[in-house]
Amino acid sequence: METGIRLALTLGQIGAVMVAVLLTVALLTLLERKVLGWMQDRMGPMEVGPYGVLQPVADGLKLFFKEDIIPAGANKFMFSMAPILSLVPALIGFAVIPFGPDWTVDVGGVDFKPFVITDINIGVLYILAFASIGAYGIILGGWSSNSKYSLLGGLRSAAQLISYELNVGLSIVGVLLLSSSLSLVTITSAQAGGFWNWYVFGGGAFPQVIAFVVFIISSVAETNRTPFDLPEAESELVAGFFTEYSGMRFAFFFLAEYGNMILVSCVSTVLFFGGWHAPLEILQGPESLHWLTGMFWFTFKVYGFLFLFFWLRATLPRLRYDQLMRFGWKVLLPIALGNIVITSIWAYIFP
Amino acid sequence: MNLKEWIKTLTFYEILLGMKATLSHLLKYKPITLQYPHEKKPLPSNYRGMLALLRYDDGTEKCVGCDLCEAACPSRVIRVVSAEVPEEPAKRYSKEYYMDMTRCLFCGLCVKACPVDALGMTQEFEWAVYDKRQLHLNKQQLLAIGDRNFPVREKRLEFQHPNVAYFNVGFKDIPQKEA
Numbered sequence: 001m002e003t004g005i006r007l008a009l010t011l012g013q014i015g016a017v018m019v020a021v022l023l024t025v026a027l028l029t030l031l032e033r034k035v036l037g038w039m040q041d042r043m044g045p046m047e048v049g050p051y052g053v054l055q056p057v058a059d060g061l062k063l064f065f066k067e068d069i070i071p072a073g074a075n076k077f078m079f080s081m082a083p084i085l086s087l088v089p090a091l092i093g094f095a096v097i098p099f100g101p102d103w104t105v106d107v108g109g110v111d112f113k114p115f116v117i118t119d120i121n122i123g124v125l126y127i128l129a130f131a132s133i134g135a136y137g138i139i140l141g142g143w144s145s146n147s148k149y150s151l152l153g154g155l156r157s158a159a160q161l162i163s164y165e166l167n168v169g170l171s172i173v174g175v176l177l178l179s180s181s182l183s184l185v186t187i188t189s190a191q192a193g194g195f196w197n198w199y200v201f202g203g204g205a206f207p208q209v210i211a212f213v214v215f216i217i218s219s220v221a222e223t224n225r226t227p228f229d230l231p232e233a234e235s236e237l238v239a240g241f242f243t244e245y246s247g248m249r250f251a252f253f254f255l256a257e258y259g260n261m262i263l264v265s266c267v268s269t270v271l272f273f274g275g276w277h278a279p280l281e282i283l284q285g286p287e288s289l290h291w292l293t294g295m296f297w298f299t300f301k302v303y304g305f306l307f308l309f310f311w312l313r314a315t316l317p318r319l320r321y322d323q324l325m326r327f328g329w330k331v332l333l334p335i336a337l338g339n340i341v342i343t344s345i346w347a348y349i350f351p
Numbered sequence: 352m353n354l355k356e357w358i359k360t361l362t363f364y365e366i367l368l369g370m371k372a373t374l375s376h377l378l379k380y381k382p383i384t385l386q387y388p389h390e391k392k393p394l395p396s397n398y399r400g401m402l403a404l405l406r407y408d409d410g411t412e413k414c415v416g417c418d419l420c421e422a423a424c425p426s427r428v429i430r431v432v433s434a435e436v437p438e439e440p441a442k443r444y445s446k447e448y449y450m451d452m453t454r455c456l457f458c459g460l461c462v463k464a465c466p467v468d469a470l471g472m473t474q475e476f477e478w479a480v481y482d483k484r485q486l487h488l489n490k491q492q493l494l495a496i497g498d499r500n501f502p503v504r505e506k507r508l509e510f511q512h513p514n515v516a517y518f519n520v521g522f523k524d525i526p527q528k529e530a
Contacts, residue, residue, distance in 0.1 A: 039373040043384045315369045 005108045013117050017094050025258040026056040032310050039314040063254075066247040071146055074244070078144035083245065083252030086137025089130035090259035096123035097266045098185045100276050100294040115276075115291070116185055123184040124176065127267060128169055131222065134260065135161040138224075138231065141253070142241035153240025156321065157231030160221060163328040164228075167218035170336035171211040174343040175199050175271045178208070184267075188275030195279035200272040206346035211339045212272045214332050216308070219264035221328070224257060225309055227316035230324060265305035266298075273301050394474050399457045401475035402450060403497035404490065405468065408504040412494065413469035416445035423464035426454045448490035453483055473500035 030045065030053065037044030045052030070079055100115030113119060120126060135158060142154015178199060179187045191198050199208045221228035232240030242253045269275060276294035278284040285293045319327070352360070359365065385392055394400075405413050416433030434446035462470045473496060480486060488496075 035377070037382075038380050039377045041376055041381065041383050043382045043386075046386060311370055311373060314373045316366065 002108075002110055005110045006112075009107060009110065009112050010117065013114075014095075017099075017117060018091065021091060021094055021259060021262060022255070024262055025255055026060070028258050028261070028306060029059060029254075030056050031306075032313075035307065035310040036314050039311070060251075063247060063251040066250075068247040068249060069244070071244045073146040075144040075146075078140050079244075080249070082137045082141030082144060083249045083256070084137070085140060086134050086256040087252045087259070089134040089137070090256040090263060092130050093127045093263045094266070096120060096126055096184050097263075097270060098188050098275055099298055101290045102185050102189055103291070115294070119183055119185045121181070121183045124172060124182045124187075124267075124271075127263070128165070128172075131168075131260075131263075132161075132165060134256065135165075137253075137256065138241050141245070142231075145241075145244035147244050149238045149243045150241050153231045153243070157224065157241060160224075160228065160230060160324060160328075163325060164218045164221040164332075167214055167328060167332045167336050168222060170333070170340060171214040171218065172271060173336075173340050174206070174208045174211045177340070177343055177347055178205050184270050184275075188270055188277070191274035192277050194281055195274065198272065198274040198277075205350070206343045208272060208339070208343070210335060211343075212268070214336050214339070215268055215272070216305075218328075218332060219268065220309065220312060221324070223260045223264055223309075225261065226313040227319050228324060229318060230321060261306060261309055262302065265302045265309075268305055269298060269301040394476075398474050398476075399459050399472045401473045401478060401496055401500075402452070402455065402457075402461070402493065403471050403473050403500055404448065404493040405471050405497045405501055406494065406504055408506050412444065413467050413505075414445045414448065415467055415469070416443045417466060419464045419466060420461035420470060423460045425458065425460065426456055428452065428455045429461060445490065448493060450488045450493060452478065452486040452488060468505065471497060471501060473497075475500065 033055070034044040034052070036042075045055040048054040048058045070076055095117045096119070098116040098119070102116070102119075103114060105112045105114055138157045138161070139154045142150040142152075142157065145151070175187065176182060179190045181187060181190075187199075195201060200212045201207050201209070220226075224231050230240075232242070242250055245253060276298040278293060278297045283293065283297075284290060407413060416431060418431050418433060421427075421429045421431050428451050430447075430449040430451075431445050432447035433443055436442040436444050457472070459472055462472055475496065478486065
């Protein structure tokens, strides 16, 4: 009985989060084209529905009914596995993200946390580990397509993800030192009580703003977005690792890219910007309304980061490959390491 | 690098400058897009669009079948089959008139060459078709294009004998009628 309730609750929660994420992805595809258009003095999609608001529906239907081509000479098993291997890690990371206050509700004798699917004590590590697995999907997709463009895109992406994952991991370490926990719920609750307590502003300890900048740059590279979109550079590699993909398999890669974008936005919100906490205690409202204001502030911050992604894409040109590597290894890595050293010393002197 | 450049690099000065530029375009949103099929740009009056055959105001064809347009065309678009008007041996007309618009480069030399102003260039340009053969136009189609684009037709000049092809040399050289 208890197991049944727990299972039903968790499945419901997973379903709700999945629906929310996929709806956000659908919204993002439209939003990105609109924002990009507005920034470039264009209109974006205007034909489907009023002001093009039904464009995601049309895109989805098109992808669903498109012919699914497997290129000649492709490794069929790997070719089919690659989109799944890249989509699953992108979605699975949301399991540890706290979307609202850390409440525990008693449902039929089962302790139930309504705003986080599972609060495991290695949450950050879990997300990093699955982000690394996502790279396999990209590399295998590039390799199994039996196409030179795909292979080059996959290879580029392999090198890029390895270089920049290091920086993501190292820039997080400062936050982990300050919160002395890997659980995202604990990290969020450590940042309560006003924006000066957010880790990006320090809250008495060394401000993690440098780590935050390193993290944001590296996560743009991790999600293969401009200016680090070398694995799918349109003007050089057609579409990079998913050149040969069409139909639903392509849609999976697409969902994975946008899912990853949302995931890194959520992670940077939780780690550096206080998760669901409002910038001021007054804006959080009464205790009973924390679930509403919490969800609002979380969504607000996440969309702020997503807007930043669009904004960067509208502004910056693509880096050359050697620039990408030099920037990752010779600039970001020493900065991230230095941040760890300074944060530790600061935390030791002013405990 | 001197100190100023270091500070600029560390604060992402140049990137922020670029981002300010893009944001200002977002806030002062003035699209230059023309929603083409719904709204169209006004064409200049001398726009060289689809070719058409013209008629006089009494509905007779202007074309006298002289073949000069065929001779003038650099792309060999036009093919004219000239014939005598039955029972009027002095008068000729184009029995068949073909234009292969797939080859036309819209230079307007045929219009310039025509001695009776029987050819005109319309403002039509939306002639995308699924079958290339639909662009191989015959006389009826060309006349229809002319009819729908030039509703105001030129008068057949009164001093012109119906049996004589009138070769025009520009309006200023036409002998003016007394009022």
